[in-house]
Amino acid sequence: MRYRIGIDVGGTFTDFVATHGNGLVKGKVPSRPGDESTSVMEAVGEIASRAGVGVRPLLESTDSIVLGTTVVLNTMLEFDGAHTGLITNEGFRDVIELRRGHKESQVDLRLAAPVAIVTRRHRRTVAGRVDHTGRVVEELDEAQVRREAEALREAGVESIAVCFLFSYANPAHEQRAAELIREVHPDCFVTTSSEVLPQIREFERLSTTLVNAYTSPKLRQYLDLLQARLEQEGFGGSLLIMQSNGGVMDVEFSRARGVDAVFSGPSGGVVAGLWAARESGYRNIITADMGGTSYDVCLVHDGEPELGVDQWVSRYRVAVPLLDIHTVGAGGGSIAGVDEGGALHVGPESARAYPGPACYGRGGERPTVTDANLMLGYIDPDRFLSGGMRLDVDAARQAVETHVGAPLGVSATDAAIGIFRIANSDMSNALRYISVSRGRDPRDYALMAFGGAGAIHAAVQASDLGLSTVLVPRHASVLSALGALIADFKVSRVRSMLRAWEDVDLDELNATFLAMQEDAEALLTRGGAPGELIVKRSLDVRYQGQVQEVIVPLRSRTRRVTAVNFARSLRDFHDLHEQLYAFKRPGYATEIVSVRIELWAKREPLQLPTHRFGSEDSEHALVGTRQVYFEPDGFVDARIYDGALIEPGNIITGPAVIHEPDTTIVVAGSQEAMLDQNDMYVIEVSG
Numbered sequence: 001m002r003y004r005i006g007i008d009v010g011g012t013f014t015d016f017v018a019t020h021g022n023g024l025v026k027g028k029v030p031s032r033p034g035d036e037s038t039s040v041m042e043a044v045g046e047i048a049s050r051a052g053v054g055v056r057p058l059l060e061s062t063d064s065i066v067l068g069t070t071v072v073l074n075t076m077l078e079f080d081g082a083h084t085g086l087i088t089n090e091g092f093r094d095v096i097e098l099r100r101g102h103k104e105s106q107v108d109l110r111l112a113a114p115v116a117i118v119t120r121r122h123r124r125t126v127a128g129r130v131d132h133t134g135r136v137v138e139e140l141d142e143a144q145v146r147r148e149a150e151a152l153r154e155a156g157v158e159s160i161a162v163c164f165l166f167s168y169a170n171p172a173h174e175q176r177a178a179e180l181i182r183e184v185h186p187d188c189f190v191t192t193s194s195e196v197l198p199q200i201r202e203f204e205r206l207s208t209t210l211v212n213a214y215t216s217p218k219l220r221q222y223l224d225l226l227q228a229r230l231e232q233e234g235f236g237g238s239l240l241i242m243q244s245n246g247g248v249m250d251v252e253f254s255r256a257r258g259v260d261a262v263f264s265g266p267s268g269g270v271v272a273g274l275w276a277a278r279e280s281g282y283r284n285i286i287t288a289d290m291g292g293t294s295y296d297v298c299l300v301h302d303g304e305p306e307l308g309v310d311q312w313v314s315r316y317r318v319a320v321p322l323l324d325i326h327t328v329g330a331g332g333g334s335i336a337g338v339d340e341g342g343a344l345h346v347g348p349e350s351a352r353a354y355p356g357p358a359c360y361g362r363g364g365e366r367p368t369v370t371d372a373n374l375m376l377g378y379i380d381p382d383r384f385l386s387g388g389m390r391l392d393v394d395a396a397r398q399a400v401e402t403h404v405g406a407p408l409g410v411s412a413t414d415a416a417i418g419i420f421r422i423a424n425s426d427m428s429n430a431l432r433y434i435s436v437s438r439g440r441d442p443r444d445y446a447l448m449a450f451g452g453a454g455a456i457h458a459a460v461q462a463s464d465l466g467l468s469t470v471l472v473p474r475h476a477s478v479l480s481a482l483g484a485l486i487a488d489f490k491v492s493r494v495r496s497m498l499r500a501w502e503d504v505d506l507d508e509l510n511a512t513f514l515a516m517q518e519d520a521e522a523l524l525t526r527g528g529a530p531g532e533l534i535v536k537r538s539l540d541v542r543y544q545g546q547v548q549e550v551i552v553p554l555r556s557r558t559r560r561v562t563a564v565n566f567a568r569s570l571r572d573f574h575d576l577h578e579q580l581y582a583f584k585r586p587g588y589a590t591e592i593v594s595v596r597i598e599l600w601a602k603r604e605p606l607q608l609p610t611h612r613f614g615s616e617d618s619e620h621a622l623v624g625t626r627q628v629y630f631e632p633d634g635f636v637d638a639r640i641y642d643g644a645l646i647e648p649g650n651i652i653t654g655p656a657v658i659h660e661p662d663t664t665i666v667v668a669g670s671q672e673a674m675l676d677q678n679d680m681y682v683i684e685v686s687g
Contacts, residue, residue: 006485012292247490268483
């Protein structure tokens with residue numbers, strides 16, 4: 001028997017899914033902060049145990065392991081990346097601090113500067129200049145590059161970013177500087193902006209390149225260690241890494257492109273959510289992944305996830321193409337507390353798996369969202385993680401009362417309700433941000449709730465935003481790992497080509513696309529991707545004088561963009577602009593800023609069995625009732641169902657709680673749930 005494995009290492013739990021015959025082996029193990037390779041090996045050991053084989057026979061029979069990792073994101077959150085330096089043009093070393101004047105709060109005079117991932121003394125400048133057309137106006141001072149590289153080496157710098165003005169138009173100076181640095185400092189990791197992001201806007205390009213330089217060495221070290229441990233245990237298949245664009249790539253690519261894996265884990269959830277929604281007949285969804293540390297949301301319109309080009313990670317701009325995932329610190333392990341002003345806050349600090357929420361009994365004493373959910377009746381203390389961990393209700397109550405109830409002068413129950421409300425408010429605001437701020441009406445979408453706790457809170461989000469449908473896959477708690485298992489190979493590339501619309505030369509445009517495609521094809525071929533490729537081309541377009549662009553897909557079925565394709569894209573731009581910004585100006589001057597290309601190589605599809613519909617009666621799965629909190633009624637007697645006994649076609653009317661083996665689904669009084677033939681709970685909301 002051959003295996004394929006998907007693993008998602010989260011901040012609290014490491015989820016795994018593996019093909020096993022015609023079915024799946026799935027589950028969780030606690031994540032080991034700072035030691036992700038151990039978490040992965042423990043997940044592999046658990047898969048072997050559940051499949052009834054040893055670790056070595058399992059790995060010897062495994063074709064691929066696809067990993068979603070938080071190494072890059074955690075590096076930026078904890079600021080423990082490589083000792084990094086920068087070499088740039090004379091007079092431009094402070095661009096990373098000037099940030100094009102961007103400030104997260106324009107009225108906060110005390111707002112601290114972002115943590116410096118490269119200190120000013122390690123930002124070195126050299127003579128040499130290329131203009132905006134790519135013409136060399138001053139030759140690169142190679143001797144100065146050598147001197148600055150030597151100075152950075154002596155200062156203990158491990159990684160150097162090279163970012164020169166207009167290198168997107170002519171990368172020759174950056175390429176030569178990188179060669180010189182490697183001669184002077186052979187052990188140093190070197191990255192250039194023309195490789196990472198050959199695009200206009202100097203701050204965005206510099207910030208993205210610095211993030212890559214800062215995070216890649218740690219990711220490379222982790223991947224090398226993991227690969228060695230897997231090979232020692234007999235693994236001879238492909239180790240692939242989930243990318244932030246929703247695809248996978250090989251280890252060699254990922255070792256040098258940490259910035260492309262900043263949302264490695266969450267992107268797997270979007271891929272699997274989209275796949276599961278399509279199977280059940282939905283094309284417009286908002287994915288909402290609530291894990292132990294964060295709440296990650298992404299909008300999928302007409303079967304395509306939105307692309308993000310303006311993401312901020314720990315106050316640094318990351319402008320490589322990636323899924324438009326918005327993250328807030330509202331996970332099950334998010335810690336609640338009262339500040340000096342007497343206000344209750346939830347997150348972003350997380351208790352993680354160790355010590356974890358107070359109810360875990362591992363020494364955690366501060367209250368979390370999970371503790372509040374347990375007190376309000378949503379979680380059965382005897383069913384957590386399929387009964388593998390019994391939760392301590394008394395410890396949860398004591399933590400909530402001590403750290404929230406007593407400071408606020410309210411009961412422990414009222415304090416838990418406050419934690420629940422604030423967490424829900426943060427989640428609803430995240431959903432509004434990903435939809436309303438993008439020009440989308442959330443009521444036009446179904447909410448795809450997953451992660452360990454996503455389906456507990458989805459009922460409230462549906463009510464808050466006026467949604468009519470909530471989708472909860474039966475594999476909800478491990479959906480990101482499932483996404484890693486099914487994601488295709490994918491390379492995304494962007495390159496600036498600033499032209500007025502009427503000045504665009506189609507021969508030049510097609511030559512640019514062809515060069516980008518050949519580069520992407522080479523990466524896919526080297527990474528072991530299958531031969532059949534799917535190409536998607538887009539243009540970044542704006543009205544002249546604007547500072548923001550609209551990404552416009554090119555509707556071309558041939559290798560060459562024709563005049564008809566090009567003219568249609570202009571009409572599409574006006575329509576998309578109106579959808580996003582509520583106006584369009586068809587007669588106004590328009591320009592192209594950048595061109596984009598995405599290449600897919602399809603992996604073996606995942607085929608899961610469908611099931612026949614049974615009767616609507618769900619009484620056979622009813623196991624009792626208990627007091628559960630529902631707003632605005634307070635605590636009510638809710639019907640409790642064993643999810644393992646529910647069959648397709650069964651209908652569950654709220655108020656109810658469904659306990660699946662590894663997730664909990666809350667159905668409010670105005671809602672009705674049905675399990676469909678694809679193991680998807682479809683929850684309809686009245687009113």
